[in-house]
Amino acid sequence: MTSMRLQRMPLAPPRVAFALRVLSVVLAILTAALVLWGSGHNPLALGAKVISSTFGSSFGLEDLSLLFSPLIYCGLSVAVALRIGAWNIGAEGQFNFGALCATGVALFVSGPVWVILPLMGVAGMIGGALWILVPTLARAYADVSELITTLLMNFVAMLLVYWLATGPWLDPSGMALATTSRLPVSVPAFWGIVHWGLPIAILIAIALSLFVTYTRWGYEVRIAGANPGAARYAGMPVRTQLIGIMLLSGALAGLGGMMEVAGTVGRLQGGISNNYGYIGIMVAVLARAAPIGVLATAFFMAVLLNGGIVLQSQGLTTHTVLAVTGLILLYAAIGDEAAHYKILRTKAKDG
């Protein structure tokens, strides 16, 4: 007699993980199709519509790219923190505060565009880093869980943006509601309405990937994340690494906020972050915190979100669309976890 049991492996074999990932997406889409079919829609026609609207026109591709860009920044932000074992749930807040600081520069500093734009980028990064500074120090010196502190900071940042955009920084012209004036400078577009925020995001992802793979810094971060005790024993500056990487994490989300306000939206207003910070958590987790992987999962999420918008214009409610996206992520998460297991056949002692 043989019986089977499951054994969990610490690392999932990449090939199995990839196969399961593909399988889970296919299964999720099939389930969603069944649900849609059951509720009286034609899933094939809807699917074709999503694909043709997203990839079939420069319109769709531009929209996709504009979604892709902030998801990369937020995904990278969460991913780098994850490499040292820190959960940055606050990318949303850092994104908002980065956008806020960049807007401050744009509205109140005058100068040539080639000075103001980089200055806004720096302001966005400093803003993002500042917004995670307190959670970082609390984690580094008092071991306070950054999971809660970064999350709570989100609400503060969001309300700050609402307050500034509807109060002191309100567009005085009366031609726009609950928003600041249009920023006098913007990140230039290179294709249609797609601005340079996207290629810069991709370059940052590639650079980060090289750094974490090939540098001593990347190695130390990885070890400090995997086993802080051992890393400390080996003489690695665990606390310094933690502080550095968390501030970098905040800066990345802040830069994303700057690109969104200066490239896509053009004004600072409440709701500008559009939940990118929270979606960034999914992006990073699905990418297993690998910067290059973030490019793939951010693209995948952008297709999903854009598909959701197409579906809504076809008469599906937001709730249905949320359910479909949720389903796909649920299947992907199950697939990821399943990849860690292998089936062992064992002989029973006696029959």
Added chain:
Amino acid sequence: MISTKSLSRRGFLNMGVAAGAGYLLPKTGLISPAHAATPLAPVAEEDAHIAFGHTGPTSDEGWTWAHDQGMKAVEAAFPKLRTSYVESIPYSADATRIFRQFVADDANMVFATSNYGDFLYDVANRAPDVAFYECDGRSPLENLGTFYLSHWYPSYVAGIAAGAMSPSGKLGYVASFPVPSVYSGTNAFLMGARSVNPEATLQAIVINSWFDPQAATQAGTALIDNGCDVLFGIMDEAGYLQVAEERGAKAVMWNTDLRRYGPNAYISSIIVDFKDFYVEQVRRRLAGEWTPTQDLLPFGNGVDVDAWGESVPAEVAAKADAVKASILDGSFNPFVGELKDTKGNVKVAKGATMSEQELYHWNWSIEGVSGLDS
């Protein structure tokens, strides 16, 4: 219901006559010089696609529901055309995506039932052959019109009843954002209340949303805890009415008749009706007459006060109805100075009448309102 026969002189249906020659809204102050723009080309009814973008869900029994009724009226009037809608559109770049998607789906006319600002403006700017309308819009284009309601008049009338029914003289207001529709609503309501109780004050709480039943309920609770006994607001749903009912307070609502959610608390509602407006604008678009307008649907024809709630005393109702009649026949205008802001500065001189334009763009609180000016 509102009858098109009882058109006041501010009636918007005049516009059809004036197509292509500018548009008239006598006495609203919103008359724009005639655009040089030629009307958009006509569209055959069976080829037409009319799209609606909403801020909330169509099931809200309030604002979005009322706009959805407008879409249904368009479908009934033009059964061969195609309609589509998207609900719960956030005020983010997602709004741009959705409006662009409408354009990509060959929409001939797009109605945004809330102010989406640049998110709509940028799309309209790139789609000159599509007619756009923005509710509460502020930045018109050659192909982007705006429409809204003279809701300050019914708010003033409801304020009279509220002032008479508030023993404490403390009114509460659940606000979405500090925007002109909220300033004009709070100011008009308090002015109505002060016409019967000169000591009345109004406290507002801003919840940063038009549709957030939970936050609206919390805000309503906080206002009543603070001593307010009549609530008003500009929410798309009935949340704070239920709070008022539970706590023995009164409430004035927006959009639709919501008395079943709080029969004792219900005073009235600012009733909205976009059906005639939508049907007329779609007709103009199909006929090849459409140029953008900047409309304010007038008191009595698009926006009105609802029938009074069962707890409103007859003499209070009679008094408010008399004022309503005098506003409608033009013999009385409540928005006449002297009006001071919260810091005591005179903003409208004694005897000066605020134009509809000023009322539409009202962006400061009158003396006695707290919680809006930052």
